[in-house]
Amino acid sequence: MTEPTRLTGGCQCGGVRYEIAAPPRGLYVCHCRECQKQSASAFGISVDVAADALRLSRGVPRSWSRPTPHGRLICHFCPDCGSRLWHQSDPPDGGVTIKGGSLDEPPDLSRAVHIWTKRKLAGVVIPEDAEQWPEEPDAR
DSSP states (O other): OOOOSSEEEEOSSSSSEEEEOSOOSEEEEEOSHHHHHHHTSSOEEEEEEEGGGEEEEEOOOEEEEEEETTEEEEEEEOTTTOOEEEEEEESOOSEEEEEGGGBSSOOOGGGOEEEOGGGOOTTOOOOTTSOBOSSOTTOO
16 A cells, blocks of 8 residues: 555545544454445455554545444444444444545555455455465464
8 A cells, every 4th residue: 555644535525525634553354244245345444553543634524333342333424325434342442444545545455464364255365475364464
């Protein structure tokens, strides 16, 4: 992923816009069923950034939450077009994961960490040299 000084992004209709004033801490391609459903695709792309680096520049997102093994996941999305924008843990862990497709400049996935690979759809090819985890990296 090219790392400009300030990442920007927003929803599909442009009603919600954001800026990120710090470099990403990580880049993940998640093959879990939740990400497949949320993205309506083969996987979800998450760009991990510090929560205090995220600033709204237009609009107000809505949120929905779901339980996780460690608490809840708060999912922020545009109230008009429904585009998912970022996720945040509850209790907070100091970070947010920006949905990769919402960034103005798409992330370069060549160095992404692939997680939940045991749920990968048949036919999806993960680069041989990519870091891979059958579940969450901390679920060892």
